[in-house]
Amino acid sequence: MTFQDLGLCPPILSALKALDYEKPSPIQAKAIPPALQGRDVLGCAQTGTGKTCAFATPILQQLHGRKPEPHFGVRPIRALILTPTRELALQIQESFVAYGKNLPLRSAVIFGGVGQQPQVDKLRAGVDILVATPGRLQDLHDQGYIHVEKLEIFVLDEADRMLDMGFIHDVKKILRWIPQKKQTLFFSATMPPEVQGLVDSLLVDPVKVAVDPVSSPVEVIDQKLYYVDRGNKSKLLSSLIKAPGVKNALIFTRTKHGANKVAGDLAKEGIPSAAIHGNKSQTARQQALADFKSGRIKALVATDIAARGIDIEELSHVFNYNLPDVPETYVHRIGRTGRAGRGGTAVSFCEFGEKELLAPIEKLLKRPIPVVEGHPYPMENFEAPKRDKHGKLVNPDDQEARQAARERKKQRDAAKSAPAPKAPPAGRGGSARQTPKPSSVGRGQAPAAPSSAAAVKKQPGYRPSKTLDQALSAMAPKPSKGRGGSGARGGGPARQPSAPSRDPAYEAWLAEERRIQAQRFKDDMAGEVIMDATARFLAPKAPPRSADPAPKAPSPRQSRPPKREPAKKSPGGGRTAPSVGRDAPARRSSTPKRSPAAAVGAGSNPTRPASPKEAPKRDQKRRPDRRRGPMEPTLRLGSQKDSTEQQGSLMRPYYFNPDED
Ligand code: AMP
Numbered sequence: 254m255t256f257q258d259l260g261l262c263p264p265i266l267s268a269l270k271a272l273d274y275e276k277p278s279p280i281q282a283k284a285i286p287p288a289l290q291g292r293d294v295l296g297c298a299q300t301g302t303g304k305t306c307a308f309a310t311p312i313l314q315q316l317h318g319r320k321p322e323p324h325f326g327v328r329p330i331r332a333l334i335l336t337p338t339r340e341l342a343l344q345i346q347e348s349f350v351a352y353g354k355n356l357p358l359r360s361a362v363i364f365g366g367v368g369q370q371p372q373v374d375k376l377r378a379g380v381d382i383l384v385a386t387p388g389r390l391q392d393l394h395d396q397g398y399i400h401v402e403k404l405e406i407f408v409l410d411e412a413d414r415m416l417d418m419g420f421i422h423d424v425k426k427i428l429r430w431i432p433q434k435k436q437t438l439f440f441s442a443t444m445p446p447e448v449q450g451l452v453d454s455l456l457v458d459p460v461k462v463a464v465d466p467v468s469s470p471v472e473v474i475d476q477k478l479y480y481v482d483r484g485n486k487s488k489l490l491s492s493l494i495k496a497p498g499v500k501n502a503l504i505f506t507r508t509k510h511g512a513n514k515v516a517g518d519l520a521k522e523g524i525p526s527a528a529i530h531g532n533k534s535q536t537a538r539q540q541a542l543a544d545f546k547s548g549r550i551k552a553l554v555a556t557d558i559a560a561r562g563i564d565i566e567e568l569s570h571v572f573n574y575n576l577p578d579v580p581e582t583y584v585h586r587i588g589r590t591g592r593a594g595r596g597g598t599a600v601s602f603c604e605f606g607e608k609e610l611l612a613p614i615e616k617l618l619k620r621p622i623p624v625v626e627g628h629p630y631p632m633e634n635f636e637a638p639k640r641d642k643h644g645k646l647v648n649p650d651d652q653e654a655r656q657a658a659r660e661r662k663k664q665r666d667a668a669k670s671a672p673a674p675k676a677p678p679a680g681r682g683g684s685a686r687q688t689p690k691p692s693s694v695g696r697g698q699a700p701a702a703p704s705s706a707a708a709v710k711k712q713p714g715y716r717p718s719k720t721l722d723q724a725l726s727a728m729a730p731k732p733s734k735g736r737g738g739s740g741a742r743g744g745g746p747a748r749q750p751s752a753p754s755r756d757p758a759y760e761a762w763l764a765e766e767r768r769i770q771a772q773r774f775k776d777d778m779a780g781e782v783i784m785d786a787t788a789r790f791l792a793p794k795a796p797p798r799s800a801d802p803a804p805k806a807p808s809p810r811q812s813r814p815p816k817r818e819p820a821k822k823s824p825g826g827g828r829t830a831p832s833v834g835r836d837a838p839a840r841r842s843s844t845p846k847r848s849p850a851a852a853v854g855a856g857s858n859p860t861r862p863a864s865p866k867e868a869p870k871r872d873q874k875r876r877p878d879r880r881r882g883p884m885e886p887t888l889r890l891g892s893q894k895d896s897t898e899q900q901g902s903l904m905r906p907y908y909f910n911p912d913e914d
């Protein structure tokens with residue numbers, strides 16, 4: 254069977270050829286033909302089976318074959334793909350770009366945890382295919398930026414994980430406002446009753462395609478088990494990673510604290526590594542992932558949530574530094590290697606206290622994991638693990654992480670109550686790069702400055718890490734040599750708030766800092782600011798310098814972003830646009846209804862969506878507004894940032910302390 258046999262068109266076939274896809278995977282062979290015919294498809298398949306291509310190629314081909322009717326002057330969203338995590342969303346959109354590189358279709362990805370403006374700008378410009386996580390999709394819909402009247406195809410990806418992560422209610426909400434009449438492609442690795450309920454309500458006479466059960470990676474992956482004491486795991490890990498044949502390694506730890514610690518231990522051993530978990534900024538996570546994919550770092554240490562769905566081609570090794578509580582998680586973890594039938598190695602460490610976790614895993618695998626004997630760190634500690642009064646295992650990693658979190662909290666409290674240090678010196682070197690505490694800075698001079706580390710994090714434009722080194726949470730932040738001194742933003746001492754100051758040195762520093770910020774916006778994320786791949790991709794492109802005429806001052810309306818308020822149902826049943834800017838109250842009564850395009854555009858010309866090029870200028874013009882909060886706020890403030898933060902997730906054991914770093 255070839256891709257040609259499936260009925261795919263030449264532009265897609267040549268894109269697949271360029272990716273070295275020789276023949277379709279089973280899910281592709283089964284799902285592509287009915288999907289091309291417009292049938293609903295129910296696919297039982299997990300990440301790693303090639304399901305993205307199974308739904309993306311028929312979508313591309315169908316959309317290409319049907320001319321879009323412009324919707325209020327822009328191309329409408331005709332395909333919507335809903336997926337649970339940011340990482341998956343990114344990968345899916347990258348796949349659409351790759352498979353559709355010979356087709357004139359536009360795609361975009363939206364997810365939480367990053368500023369919404371670049372995403373809104375993309376939507377304003379019009380997209381054919383939108384990949385989204387549920388939270389951000391609902392947020393942007395509530396603000397009136399999402400219009401799906403012309404939706405033709407809907408994909409619900411990883412439905413069972415949506416359920417695991419507590420997203421099912423968001424999904425149900427979304428299903429209420431997308432059109433009833435559409436083609437639906439539904440993917441889920443397992444079919445718990447809630448998911449079955451969704452299937453029944455959503456799919457019409459679906460073609461059912463099922464491929465390899467969840468335990469399929471077991472067949473192609475070389476699995477090994479090392480019995481090793483907790484205190485020796487780190488040494489064993491670095492010795493194994495240094496061995497020839499380990500090209501790269503994804504290491505799973507139980508806790509975020511553990512991930513940081515392991516990454517630090519590996520770094521000390523000279524193994525370039527990074528940690529990713531839910532407490533890392535999106536930028537740091539994307540940067541670490543990009544560095545890992547490009548081979549700049551050899552080891553990526555992750556918690557289960559952070560690593561969900563990440564697809565690293567040619568991952569040679571997965572290490573289970575800790576065994577997971579849930580046996581299926583073991584299969585998901587090792588499935589990160591051995592992609593698309595390729596081989597891979599999965600190494601698991603088991604300390605005496607973890608033996609109880611091993612049994613259910615082996616039961617699921619229906620075979621024991623081969624034990625490696627005669628290694629340099631054999632298990633010597635056979636002490637019975639501690640249990641709580643209910644007889645439940647007390648996990649020492651959890652305890653250690655809690656303790657570390659308590660200590661960090663103590664340190665933070667102590668830092669808050671300590672007398673304020675001196676004002677920072679002028680200039681860009683030394684501690685002048687620290688975020689100062691200009692409580693005495695007057696109105697209109699600068700945004701109110703933070704008085705605590707938490708407040709620093711909420712500052713507009715705050716980035717905890719500017720370099721990979723800083724993203725490596727386990728390693729102490731190093732002074733940035735290029736800048737001189739210890740002033741790298743995000744570093745330990747650099748977070749210390751400094752004294753209130755109006756002294757000239759501080760004012761000079763502040764002016765310089767603002768100049769740099771303004772330049773940064775103008776340069777469209779150029780220079781030393783590390784942006785994640787999506788942010789870079791979604792960011793409005795800077796016009797070519799030479800051809801760039803002097804920028805016109807934006808009109809007052811252009812400078813006003815749409816007010817964040819839920820779109821309302823108009824009396825006629827249509828959805829009204831969010832009101833715009835500070836004159837919203839007056840406008841609200843006199844202009845109760847605007848076209849969706851105007852809602853999206855919100856520029857000087859209500860019938861024309863604002864050009865993406867205008868966005869940075871608008872941002873520069875924005876003033877901090879107490880009512881509206883900081884520029885480009887992360888939505889869902891105060892609640893979960895994204896799917897990885899969801900309450901009720903089956904992965905809750907990894908989230909026992911939100912303060913943990
Ligand atoms: P997915 O299950 O969609 O996440 O895909 C898993 C991995 O398999 C991705 O890295 C794809 O690029 C790759 N892949 C998908 N289909 C094929 C194919 N037919 N041949 C080779 N690689 C594939």
